[in-house]
Amino acid sequence: MKRIITLTVQDRSGVLNRVTGLLQRRQFNISSISVGPTESEGISKMTLVVEVEDEQRLEQVTKQLNKQIDVLKVSDITDKAIVARELALIKVSSGSQLRSEINGLIDPFRAIIVDVCKESITVQVTGKPEKIDALIELLKPFGIKEIARTGLTAFLRGHQPQVNDLAAYSLTK
Amino acid sequence: MKAEAKLEFQTSTAPKTGADLLIDLLIKEGVDTLFGYPGGAVLPIYDAIYRAQKSIKHVLFRHEQGMIHAAEGYARITGKPGVVIATSGPGATNLVTGITDAMMDSLPLVIFTGQVARTVIGTDAFQEADVMAITTPITKHNYQVQSVTDLPRIVKEAFHIASTGRPGPVLVDVPKDISSEILTVIPGNAAMDLPGYQPTIKPNPLQIRKLAEALPKAKKPVILSGAGVLHAKASAELTAFAEKHKIPVVTTLLGLGTFPADSPLSLGMGGMHGTYAANMALYESDLLINFGARFDDRLTGNLKHFAPFAKVAHIDIDPAEIGKNVPTQIPIVADAKVALTQLIEEAANSPSHEDWLETLNQNKKDFPLWYQHDPNGMSPQWLIEAVHKVTNGNAIVATDVGQHQMWAAQFYNFNHPHRWITSGGLGTMGFGFPAAIGAQMAEPDSTVVAIVGDAGFQMTLQELSVIYERNLPVKIIIVNNGALGMVRQWQELQYDNRISESLLHTQPDFVKLAESYGIRGAKIDNQEDLVASLPELMAYDGPVLIDARVLQKEKVFPMVAPGKGLHEMIGVKPE
Numbered sequence: 001m002k003r004i005i006t007l008t009v010q011d012r013s014g015v016l017n018r019v020t021g022l023l024q025r026r027q028f029n030i031s032s033i034s035v036g037p038t039e040s041e042g043i044s045k046m047t048l049v050v051e052v053e054d055e056q057r058l059e060q061v062t063k064q065l066n067k068q069i070d071v072l073k074v075s076d077i078t079d080k081a082i083v084a085r086e087l088a089l090i091k092v093s094s095g096s097q098l099r100s101e102i103n104g105l106i107d108p109f110r111a112i113i114v115d116v117c118k119e120s121i122t123v124q125v126t127g128k129p130e131k132i133d134a135l136i137e138l139l140k141p142f143g144i145k146e147i148a149r150t151g152l153t154a155f156l157r158g159h160q161p162q163v164n165d166l167a168a169y170s171l172t173k
Numbered sequence: 174m175k176a177e178a179k180l181e182f183q184t185s186t187a188p189k190t191g192a193d194l195l196i197d198l199l200i201k202e203g204v205d206t207l208f209g210y211p212g213g214a215v216l217p218i219y220d221a222i223y224r225a226q227k228s229i230k231h232v233l234f235r236h237e238q239g240m241i242h243a244a245e246g247y248a249r250i251t252g253k254p255g256v257v258i259a260t261s262g263p264g265a266t267n268l269v270t271g272i273t274d275a276m277m278d279s280l281p282l283v284i285f286t287g288q289v290a291r292t293v294i295g296t297d298a299f300q301e302a303d304v305m306a307i308t309t310p311i312t313k314h315n316y317q318v319q320s321v322t323d324l325p326r327i328v329k330e331a332f333h334i335a336s337t338g339r340p341g342p343v344l345v346d347v348p349k350d351i352s353s354e355i356l357t358v359i360p361g362n363a364a365m366d367l368p369g370y371q372p373t374i375k376p377n378p379l380q381i382r383k384l385a386e387a388l389p390k391a392k393k394p395v396i397l398s399g400a401g402v403l404h405a406k407a408s409a410e411l412t413a414f415a416e417k418h419k420i421p422v423v424t425t426l427l428g429l430g431t432f433p434a435d436s437p438l439s440l441g442m443g444g445m446h447g448t449y450a451a452n453m454a455l456y457e458s459d460l461l462i463n464f465g466a467r468f469d470d471r472l473t474g475n476l477k478h479f480a481p482f483a484k485v486a487h488i489d490i491d492p493a494e495i496g497k498n499v500p501t502q503i504p505i506v507a508d509a510k511v512a513l514t515q516l517i518e519e520a521a522n523s524p525s526h527e528d529w530l531e532t533l534n535q536n537k538k539d540f541p542l543w544y545q546h547d548p549n550g551m552s553p554q555w556l557i558e559a560v561h562k563v564t565n566g567n568a569i570v571a572t573d574v575g576q577h578q579m580w581a582a583q584f585y586n587f588n589h590p591h592r593w594i595t596s597g598g599l600g601t602m603g604f605g606f607p608a609a610i611g612a613q614m615a616e617p618d619s620t621v622v623a624i625v626g627d628a629g630f631q632m633t634l635q636e637l638s639v640i641y642e643r644n645l646p647v648k649i650i651i652v653n654n655g656a657l658g659m660v661r662q663w664q665e666l667q668y669d670n671r672i673s674e675s676l677l678h679t680q681p682d683f684v685k686l687a688e689s690y691g692i693r694g695a696k697i698d699n700q701e702d703l704v705a706s707l708p709e710l711m712a713y714d715g716p717v718l719i720d721a722r723v724l725q726k727e728k729v730f731p732m733v734a735p736g737k738g739l740h741e742m743i744g745v746k747p748e
Contacts (some may be wrong), residue, residue, distance in 0.1 A: 008370060013317070014305055021310050063493035069314040069334060072369040142568065 002031060003058055004084060004154055007046040007065060008073040011037070015070040019046065021066065028061050032086075032129075032151030043072070047153045048083045049129075077154060079111060081161055084154035089114070091125045093143035102142060120145055139153045189359060191321040192221035192352040195225040195285070198328040200228050204256050206247065206614060207231040208240040211568035212260025213300055214287025217712060219533065229671060230603065232614065232643065235635040239272025239607040242633065245262035245280050246571055246611030249292045252282040252406065254335045255611065257647035261287040261349075266307065270341050270601055277598025278427060279616060284329045288351035289325030304346050313341030318351050326363035336472035336742055338372030339491040340404055372490060374601045376515060384462070384486045384503050385520035393482075393529045394420045397443065397472075400597070401465015401489060407510035408432065408590040411464060415515050421533050423451040424468045427597040430587035440533060441542075444472040445733045446579040449540035452739035454533055455480055460524075463487045468498040469598065477580035478738025488512045540745045542583050544727070551700050553577060553652050553723040557584040559700075560650065561624060563707045568620040569594065569612045573605035573629035576658035579682040579729040581624045603632030606649060610636055613645045620648070627653040637690040640716040648711055649718040651683055654725045662728045667735070687718035698722035 009015050016035060023030055029051040038045045052058045058076065065074045092101055100120065103113070111125035125135050129152060136147065196219060196704055199207070209231055213221045218467060222231050234240035237259045244255025265286040275282045289298040308315050314334050317325050331343040388394065402411050408431050415422050415438055422432040423443040432439055441448040443455055452474075455461065461483040466472065468487075473479040486503035487495045495504045505512055544554040557580050560568070570585055571594040572578040578595055587593050594612055596604040609623035630651055640647050660675040688693030695710060697703045697719060710717050729745030 013319075014309060014315070018309055025310050056500075060493065060497055067491070067493055069367065074279060143204045 001052060001054075002078075003050055003052055003076055004078045004152065005048045005062065005065070006052060006075050006077055007048065007071055008038070008155060009044050009046060010070040010072065011042050011044045012070050015044075015068075016046075018068050018070065019048075019065065021105055023048075023061070026061065028057070032149075034151040034153045036153070045153075045155075047151070049152050077156060081157040082137070082154050082160070083157055084128055084130050084152055085126050086132055086150055086152045087124065087126045088123065088136070088147060088149045090136060090139055090144060091115075091120050091146040092123060092139050093119060093145055094120060094121045095119070098142060102139070105138055106135065111135060130156065189348075189356045190217055190352065191324065191356065193224065193345070193355060193409045194216040194324055194359065195328065195352065196221045196225045196229065198325055199256065200225070202328065202332050203253075205230060207243040207258055208234060208247070209258035209408075210234055210237050210240060210260065210264060211266045212287060214261035214289060214349045215258060215264075215347075215352070217349060218258060218285070218287065218347070218701055221352075221629075232639065234507065234591065234607070235638050236633065237267035238270055238603060239610075239633045239639075240479075241268050241282070241284070242274070242601070242604045242607035243277075243611035243614070243636070243639075244282055245271060245275050245604070246594050246608030247615045248275070248280045248340075248590065249608070249609075249710070250569065250591055250612045252281075252336075252404070252591075252616040254283045254332055255284060257284040259284070259286050260300065261289055262302045263287050263303045264300075266302055269307065269311065271345065272308060274599040274604060275342040276311045276313070278596065279340050279400065280342070281335040282342040283335050284342060284344045285350070286344060286346050287577060288346045288348040291319070291348045292350065294348065297406075297512070303453060304344070308344050311342070312344050314341075315344040315346065317346040318348065321351050321354050321356065322360045324351075325360050325483050326366060329363065330365050330367055333367070334370060338370070339401075349488065350617070356602070373492070373506045374490070374508045374511055376488070376505045376512045378515070380505045381512065381515050381519050384505065387460055387484060387486070387503065388418060388439050388520050389522035389524055391455075391524040392526055393458045393483075394460040394462065394524050394526060395440075395454045395458040395464075396420050396422045397425065397455070397461060397463040397466050398422055398428045398431040399425040399464065399466025400431075402428060402431040403465075403590055405465065405509035405511075406590075407464075407513050410510055410513035410517065412436070414517050414520075417517065418520065419526070420462070421454055421525075421530065423447070423455060424594065425469070425472050425597075426582055427593075428466060429582060429589045429593045429732075433588040434586040436532075440537065442582055443739070444469075445474065446583065446729050446731065447472075448537075448542060448583075449731055449742055449745045450533055450536040452733065452742060453536055456738065456740040458483045461485050463489075464513070465489060467494045470498075473498065474733045474739045474741075475736055478740065492601065502613040513693060519734040530624075541732075543747050545724075545747065547724055548700070550724045551698065551703065551721065553654070553727055554580050554584050556650070556652065556703065556721055556723060557581050557624070559703055559707060560624070563711050564620050564622065568592065568622045569609075569616065571595070571605045571609035571612055571621065571623050573625040574600045574602050574659075575626045575629060576654070576662065576727075576729050577624055577626045577652035580652070600628035602626075604629070606630055606647075607633050607636050609647050609649070610639055610645060613640075613647050614643075617645075617654045621646075622651070623647055623649045625649065625651055626658060627651050627655060627680060627683075628657045634686070637692055637716075637718075638686065641691045643716055646714060647716050649716070651718070651720050653680075653683070653720055653722050655680065658727075659729070665728070683718060683720040692716045692718055694718045694720065696720040696722070
């Protein structure tokens with residue numbers, strides 16, 4: 001199962017190496033990882049998407065991450081009410097005659113064109129990974145030249161619904 | 174003119190450097206011994222050591238691996254961090270085995286490595302190695318000092334992290350320009366800044382109650398005692414708890430001595446070469462209480478068959494160990510001593526389990542540890558028993574890894590904690606002899622015996638120089654079977670007797686070798702001579718090396734073969 005785990009870490013040299021090294025050593029598969037500064041100076045946030053087999057392995061990965069000295073907080077937010085976004089840049093082969101068609105196609109995705117040249121255009125899209133996957137599928141027939149994705153970043157929504165009004169509170173427990 | 178010259182003389186005493194500050198900080202931390210080896214990138218540190226030689230002792234080893242194992246032995250006996258200094262590049266990489274060993278067996282070490290100057294880090298400079306990346310997975314934490322003003326905080330944090338919670342090695346990489354920097358202002362005391370590090374010491378009282386309530390319901394309770402009990406210095410509490418409720422105790426390899434082996438409640442060591450009684454108790458138990466053991470695979474055997482009927486309670490200071498290998502119904506994150514103290518208070522009612530105790534006692538009687546006696550030669554197990562007898566069971570015993578290690582674990586009945594030093598998790602050959610040196614440095618007046626194999630000893634024997642130089646009266650007993658005995662045993666049992674590269678056809682004359690280092694040596698190849706000479710050799714006021722020639726074909730039994738459960742032991746009785 002895919003889990004979204006956020007880490008609050010001290011922004012010190014080697015901390016990213018410690019986190020990724022630990023996941024590799026303990027045989028956890030990282031689907032994506034994104035890192036950036038937070039509102040507090042010296043504190044960074046990492047968002048990991050990891051593939052784990054079961055609840056026991058999930059518990060193990062969060063405990064091992066928690067043990068790292070520079071890791072301040074580990075949260076598995078998969079089952080919470082969250083805002084999760086990824087940004088992708090997609091370079092599509094496109095002569096001038098196809099541009100309007102592509103434009104119409106990306107519009108419902110609220111994607112925009114950020115670069116245009118003779119042979120190609122670059123589309124920028126943000127959203128959940130599934131939405132980005134869907135757009136990529138639709139653009140494939142035009143010929144995709146290059147894709148760059150940031151990896152998921154996420155945090156909790158401002159309001160967390162009570163457990164009893166969240167139908168899918170937990171799929172795993 | 175004269176007055177001026179005098180003035181010049183006074184100011185020519187070396188000014189304070191980053192290295193002087195470092196040594197001052199070590200003295201402030203209460204460090205009495207440095208295990209070290211100099212080199213280019215630590216020259217400034219060695220200059221500071223020269224200046225501070227009246228306040229701190231430095232012991233020069235002959236190889237970085239030897240010195241870090243010695244620091245481990247010192248840490249195992251004292252509970253204090255062993256402090257290691259090595260130079261950059263090869264000095265640091267030679268430490269890797271010891272750092273990993275300390276990480277696996279939770280030994281507190283603070284390691285200082287030299288590094289090339291900050292201006293050339295990353296340029297493949299002479300003797301540069303990426304020590305931070307190399308040691309990240311094998312340290313509890315590591316630092317590279319980026320400014321001399323950080324040094325007081327980093328040193329304080331390093332000692333704190335190494336010695337608290339689940340202990341472990343912490344490495345501090347010190348670039349040469351930092352250690353040689355001339356200080357105009359001496360940085361004062363610094364506070365630690367470790368918001369992400371707060372080990373849980375006190376148990377959750379609800380969990381303690383849960384365990385106390387499970388106790389009287391159990392029909393087949395058993396305690397598993399591991400090295401966490403040593404780190405917490407909780408042997409007395411463990412013994413009190415076990416005796417109060419008459420709960421039998423199995424120890425892990427590293428937990429030997431946490432519970433007196435002579436107690437009627439002791440079942441001995443569990444695991445691959447544990448006793449039949451211990452393994453059957455773990456297998457049949459309905460309440461397994463684990464204090465500070467990590468359910469290592471050598472202890473559990475095949476996990477599918479491990480304690481299949483038991484409710485498992487696991488007390489560990491490291492939450493990540495709980496539930497890692499064995500599903501746990503009563504998890505308790507705590508220091509073993511604090512947990513045991515509360516448990517003794519909380520648990521009023523004992524289980525009634527006379528039948529269980531009777532069964533276990535019968536197992537002990539029917540399936541004791543055994544070996545073949547040979548009147549013409551010397552059984553290695555008999556040798557261990559003889560050493561036990563001569564030392565009254567009070568020696569500090571350090572071993573290497575392999576057959577002799579298992580025999581020492583089986584036959585040197587440990588009745589006291591902190592007398593047993595062995596490489597458990599990593600299984601490091603070459604560990605035993607230098608670890609014994611570190612133990613002897615920690616306790617100069619205790620009898621320290623290094624029980625080693627003929628192969629492992631040859632991996633770190635260069636440290637004979639150290640025991641001669643310092644007149645450390647370590648008694649080295651080479652259990653010499655001319656083979657990598659454990660490898661040979663597995664080849665016999667698992668690989669259809671294809672003995673591949675596990676026999677040592679050529680060996681040095683160990684007695685002459687010892688003598689060439691200025692150390693007394695003796696070769697003994699039969700029981701009679703051993704009985705006659707061992708008391709005198711062990712009482713000798715100085716180091717001694719005994720080349721004990723033992724039966725070659727002897728194997729370690731009983732045994733849980735790889736992939737088998739604890740209830741499927743072989744070799745439980747003589748054929």
